[in-house]
Amino acid sequence: MDHRLISVINLRKYFPLKVSWLKAFKEKPYVRAVDDLSFEIKYGETLGLVGESGSGKTTVGRILIRLEDPTEGQIIFEDLDLAKLSGESLRTKRKDFQMIFQDPMASLNPYMRIGNAIEHPLKIHKMGDKADRKARVYEILEKVGLPPEEFYSRFPRHLSGGQRQRVVIARAMVTNPKFVVADEVTAMLDVSIRSQILKLLIDMKNELGLTYLFITHDLASAKYICDRIAVMYLGKIIEIAKTYDIFKEPLHPYTKILISSVPVPDPKMKKKKFIPSGEIPSPINIPSGCRFHPRCPYAMEICTKVEPELKEINGRTVACHLYD
Amino acid sequence: MNLLEVRNLEIEYLTRDGNLKAVEGVSFSLGFHETLGLVGESGCGKSTIGLSLLRILPINARMKGRILYKEKDVVNLPDEEMRSVRGKEISMIFQDPMTSLDPIMRIKNQFFETFRAHFPKMEEDEMFKISSNVLKSIGIDPSRLENYPFEFSGGMRQRVMIALAIVLNPSLLIADEPTTSLDVVVQLQIMEVLKELKEKKDMSMILITHDLGLVAEIVDKVGIMYAGNLVEFGDVNSIYEKPLHPYTQLLLVSIPNVKLEDMELKYIKGNLPSLKSPPAGCKFHPRCPFAMDICTREDPPTFELNGRKVKCWLYKGEKDGS
Numbered sequence: 001m002d003h004r005l006i007s008v009i010n011l012r013k014y015f016p017l018k019v020s021w022l023k024a025f026k027e028k029p030y031v032r033a034v035d036d037l038s039f040e041i042k043y044g045e046t047l048g049l050v051g052e053s054g055s056g057k058t059t060v061g062r063i064l065i066r067l068e069d070p071t072e073g074q075i076i077f078e079d080l081d082l083a084k085l086s087g088e089s090l091r092t093k094r095k096d097f098q099m100i101f102q103d104p105m106a107s108l109n110p111y112m113r114i115g116n117a118i119e120h121p122l123k124i125h126k127m128g129d130k131a132d133r134k135a136r137v138y139e140i141l142e143k144v145g146l147p148p149e150e151f152y153s154r155f156p157r158h159l160s161g162g163q164r165q166r167v168v169i170a171r172a173m174v175t176n177p178k179f180v181v182a183d184e185v186t187a188m189l190d191v192s193i194r195s196q197i198l199k200l201l202i203d204m205k206n207e208l209g210l211t212y213l214f215i216t217h218d219l220a221s222a223k224y225i226c227d228r229i230a231v232m233y234l235g236k237i238i239e240i241a242k243t244y245d246i247f248k249e250p251l252h253p254y255t256k257i258l259i260s261s262v263p264v265p266d267p268k269m270k271k272k273k274f275i276p277s278g279e280i281p282s283p284i285n286i287p288s289g290c291r292f293h294p295r296c297p298y299a300m301e302i303c304t305k306v307e308p309e310l311k312e313i314n315g316r317t318v319a320c321h322l323y324d
Numbered sequence: 325m326n327l328l329e330v331r332n333l334e335i336e337y338l339t340r341d342g343n344l345k346a347v348e349g350v351s352f353s354l355g356f357h358e359t360l361g362l363v364g365e366s367g368c369g370k371s372t373i374g375l376s377l378l379r380i381l382p383i384n385a386r387m388k389g390r391i392l393y394k395e396k397d398v399v400n401l402p403d404e405e406m407r408s409v410r411g412k413e414i415s416m417i418f419q420d421p422m423t424s425l426d427p428i429m430r431i432k433n434q435f436f437e438t439f440r441a442h443f444p445k446m447e448e449d450e451m452f453k454i455s456s457n458v459l460k461s462i463g464i465d466p467s468r469l470e471n472y473p474f475e476f477s478g479g480m481r482q483r484v485m486i487a488l489a490i491v492l493n494p495s496l497l498i499a500d501e502p503t504t505s506l507d508v509v510v511q512l513q514i515m516e517v518l519k520e521l522k523e524k525k526d527m528s529m530i531l532i533t534h535d536l537g538l539v540a541e542i543v544d545k546v547g548i549m550y551a552g553n554l555v556e557f558g559d560v561n562s563i564y565e566k567p568l569h570p571y572t573q574l575l576l577v578s579i580p581n582v583k584l585e586d587m588e589l590k591y592i593k594g595n596l597p598s599l600k601s602p603p604a605g606c607k608f609h610p611r612c613p614f615a616m617d618i619c620t621r622e623d624p625p626t627f628e629l630n631g632r633k634v635k636c637w638l639y640k641g642e643k644d645g646s
Contacts, residue, residue, distance in 0.1 A: 052507040160595045161366075190365035191534055195578045195591035202589070217508055220580035224589045247584050261508045262582045263537030267560045275512050279477045 003043045004076075005179060005211050006064065011037040011073035013059055017284065031283050033059040035235035037073070038310075041179075046205065046212040048226035048243070050219055050258065052280050055232040057215045061181040064213060065097045066090060077179070095125045098172040102184040104164035108156040114141075115152035118171045125175055136174060143207070144170045144200060162193035166200065173204060183215045198225055220262045223247060231255050234283055234291040237310055239318045251318040253296050290321065298322055327495060327528050328354040328377070329392040335372050338384045344599045346372045348552040349389075351626075354545075356495075359522055359529040361539035361560070364549030365596055370532045373549075374498045377530075378410050393496070412442045415489040419501040421481035425473040431484055432469040438491060458487045462517055479510035486517060490525070497521075500532045511538070518542060537579055540564060548572045551597050551607035558632030568634040570612045606637065614638060 014030040033056045041047045049057045062068040064075060066082055075082040077097070085093060098121075101107045108117055115137055122133045141148040144166040156164055165185060172180055182201060186194040202225055205212060216222050222229055223243060230240040231254065239252040250256045260274045276295040281287060287294050293303040302321050310319040335347040347369040354360050364370045375381045377391060379398060391398040393414065398406070418424045426434055435455040439446050456466035462483050473481060482502060489497055499518065503511035519542050522529060531539050539546070546563045548556040548571065556569040567573045574592045594611035597603055603610050609619040618637050627639040 052509060160598075162595055190596060191536075192365060192575060192578060192592040193595070195580065195589050196593070198580075199589050199591055218580070220582050223582060224580060224587065244584065247582055257509060259582055261512045263535060263540070264581065265537040265540050265564060265576055265579055267540045267543075267564050269541065275516060276509060279479050279510055280507070 004040050005043045005045075005078065007040040007074075007076040008060075008064070009038050009074040009076070011060070011063065011075065012071045013056075013063060013068065014071045029284060032235050032286060033283055034063065034070075035286075037235075037237060039230060039237060039240060041211055041213065044205075044209060044211055045228065046214055046226045048222040048229040049213060049215045049232060050217065050222055050229055051232035052217060054234070054280050054283060056235040056283070057232050058183055060232075061099065061183050061213055061215050064179075065094075065099050065181055067099070092125070095121070095127075095175040096177050097179040097181070098175065098177040099181040099183065100165075100168055100172050100185050102187050104161065104168045104188070105156065107168055108164060110156055112155075113152070114146075114154050114156070114159075114167050115148075117156075117167065118174050121171060121175050127175065137170075140170045140174050143173075143204065146170070160193075161189050162196060165189060165193075165197050169197075169200060169204065173208060173210075176208070177210070179211045179213070181213045181215065184217070186221055187216070187218070194221070195224075201225060218262075219258050231258065234280065234286055236291060236319065238292065238320070239316075240310070241316055241318075245316065251316055251323065252292075252320050253298050253322070254292050290319075325395065326353045326392075327356045327358070327394065329390070330373075330377075331390040331392070333373065333376065333389040333391065334387070335369070335376055335381065336386045337382070338386065341600060345552050345602070346385075346599065347376070350549075350552075350554045352547055352554060352557055354496075354528055354530065357526055357528060358545065359531065359543045361543035361546045362530055362532045362549060363534065363536055363539065363546060365534055367551070367596060367599055368549040369552045370549050371500055374416065374500045374530065374532050377496075377498060378414055378416055379406055380410075408442065411438060411494075412492045413494055414496045414498065415492070415494040416498040416500065417482070417485045417489045417502050419504050421478065421485045421505075422473065424485055425481060427473055429472070430469070431471055431473070434488060435469070435491060438488060442492060455487075455491060458491045459484075462487045478506050479513055482506060482510075482514050483517060486514075486521075490521065490527070493525075494527065496528045496530070498530045498532070501534070502531070503538070504534075515542065536575060537581075548575070551602060552599065553607060553635055554626075554633075555608070555635045556633065562630075562632060568629065568632065568639065569608075569636050570614050570638070571608050574613075606635075 011034055013034040014032055017029040017031060019029060037060065049060060051057045059068060063070050070083050073083060118137045118140060119133050122128060122136060138148040141151055146163060146166055186197050189197060198221060214222060214226055226243050228240065228242050229246050230237045233254050239255050246255065250259050257274055257276055278295050289305045290303040290308050293299040300321060308319045308321050310317060313323045331351050333347055333350045337344040337346055350373065362370045362373065376387055387399055436451050439451045455469060459466050464480060464483055476484060503514050506514060522542060531543060533539055543560050546560050547554050548569060550571050556572050567576055577590045578592055592611055597607055605621050606619045606624050609615040616637060624635050624637045626633050626635045629639060629642060
């Protein structure tokens, strides 16, 4: 076996829209949230999935851990196709992959003490007896930087935003997963706390040998934690590359825009920025040809007609006619 | 004369578990046609200051000190007079445009409502003409005056909000996190709109934000807030070039950037203090790498240095020009 942990092959997710049956008779409208996605994640790697809201990045994360069923496609996790698993076999497998969400307050039960919340996944997967479990919770609390004696019996409302996110991270890591999906984990946090949490995720990964899918709209945060970055636009990956390469020389015009839209804290940097007109279109009416062409400053005639494929050019992978 | 003069502003929220000091002795001034960035993290009091300038604080807030707007004291202005200032002289845009627009009212009527509040006798034709021009100037087709808010995208809604706020040509526009709920690319578009306003209009602006990077290229002055205190205040270039307060210094280096030579993640240790039980002395001392003995005991006064202000013991006794 090679060193791939996950291979995603031709993944699609279409959400049907509610319309009157008369209209549905002619054509069934769908939100094409994820449209024919293929990529792989290696053991011990952090893959960044970057895009604006509506690009489908969160849907991909949710499908990978089977919170959402794919419409089509395969998710090969080690030797198993997760897309085909269901019932008990899926449930027992779940301890291998976990997810961390954006809003720590919404993902913690306000009536559950921190210690119990973190212990919960262990109970569900029937791991260890009571004493073992408590020892494990103490150990993981220590790892995420929350002294166990102080935090074990507290409630989420007693904690600050950053501390809550630490609890959520501890809960995700307590079953010793192999793969963790981190969905906009720093978006709700204050600036001075954001980097702390990123640092914690990096430390946890190194210590526990994890593999991450790091979903974010913020390319700057992704730079510090990701080994490779995939940029999504309207349900498709339009560029995927090593983090260094993507910042050194972004190829796709949309990637360039995303990088130049990161604010620079320097009043003297009054450079002319690369700002596209308009906003991300609705995934119900996806533009013909290249999905990005209505906003692209380099759009050519071919872009309006033919959809570019994601292919390898000089060692880089990009979906754009500029590099044909 | 300055457009705005805030002196020793103190704002407390009365709550069931005791009083919460949201703003403690904040003083600053804003000139005509000047743009100020008020920067800080959640709970630092930046939004509370914004609301206090319009006197639209929640009912459990108590305000002390002076806010002089064109030499009128906003804190003690009679309600009647305050109403004529609000929306016409000072106006405000908020973070979430969807909750600030009336969802069941055409955009047109929301403009008309603004006019009628201040000019009851104005003709509808004229109101329509002015609104169209303002919308056009901000990048929205005037035909969309007939639309409802739900027919606009997030970025467009925020443009409508800005148009509504500037339609009566206010002297001061307060923008409270105007781009926080928007996507990165749209955020940039809105910042461009604000930058254009700044260049074209005779208007002062206060931009309230948590993002030091975002305001860098648009503001003239910056005020950094931490736990209810204005810890540093000065001209934008000098603050970004040579930040004085340790909090500002750490904040600047801990912002994630896209530079490739900068791969090490820096951060400020510790958590934001609770306003209910703030630390004694300087509020920042538990997280400050330079904390001295005095910092744990006494709250530092604000020192003036080369026209900049900094609230930190490190600068005690430092002379101007050093």
